[in-house]
Amino acid sequence: MPFLPHPAPPAEAPALRPGEFEAIRHMAHDTFGLDLRTGKEALVSARLSKRVRDLGLPDISHYLDLVQADRTGVELARLIDALTTNFTSFLREPQHFEILSAKVLPALAGRPSFQIWSAGCATGEEPYSILFHVAEALGEQRASAMKLLATDISTRALDAAAAAIYPDQRLREMPPSWPKRYFQRGTGASLGSIRVRPEWRQRVTFQRLNLMEDFSHVSKCSVIFCRNVMIYFDKPTQERLVRRFAERLEPGGWLLIGHSEGLMGIQHGLEYVRPAVYRHPGGAQGGAKRTL
Ligand SMILES: C[S@@+](CC[C@H](N)C(=O)[O-])C[C@H]1O[C@@H](n2cnc3c(N)ncnc32)[C@H](O)[C@@H]1O
Structure with a gap:
């Protein structure tokens, strides 16, 4: 999760009072x-001050009170949005995606269903991106598995x-066959935008x-992508999370993390395959280390 990417806060951001940074942290x-590491005070202040101003509150302390009092969780979600990107x-x-197409999907192709x-x-x-790779590898019909x-x-x-609406410059990130197959181009007021076609949008939950x-209700997965999310979690939090992911993987299932996120020093019970690629041990799809 790239965090607070701007090098300096806007000049008008007030300094946090003693204790406020700790409370936010x-x-x-x-x-x-x-x-949230020490040294990020000015950036945190810059990010939250805008929300404080928008709500007409006198300072960040009042804002934190409001976040804690809001039982709906809506303001907490706003706080998270303000602190992360x-x-x-x-x-x-x-x-x-190369591994997905070359290794993972061929092994899943005959399955009636997988997650x-x-x-x-x-x-x-x-x-x-996952959906379109699965459609390319398995075909439109079989992808519904x-x-x-x-x-x-x-x-x-x-x-x-x-909503799946993106600026059309994003088409440059894709293989040439994708835009027509998977996207609609905006017209009129939507000129310059693209939108994932509804028949594809509805395939994602x-x-x-x-x-x-708790996410023990999530049924067993063949692959979990959790990329660029754990990067700013501390090690104990990462370890707990990866262990819980391991429980949601079927034997031989894959965990894909961001390439800047390492699981060094973490006990998780998964097999290391290559940087940012881990597998649940066992299962018919074993032997990844030998074949990758
Ligand atoms: C930088 S984006 C990564 C998106 C995508 N996985 C990628 O690699 O391009 C990180 C996402 O993690 C989400 N996130 C951060 N903390 C989270 C948490 N505790 N639970 C669920 N999502 C979280 C953020 O809202 C954000 O959308």
């Missing part, structure tokens, strides 16, 4: 696993993912899910 850690792209980290989970799907580019679950903590990101909370 605890809340962010306890509720969504974010490891949903940056993503189609075919980001293409090595994972792939995009955990931390942001605005949808990741699950749609896949249940594609896409979750994120951010309702704002999920709304954008479900989008759900809000905080990875810090």
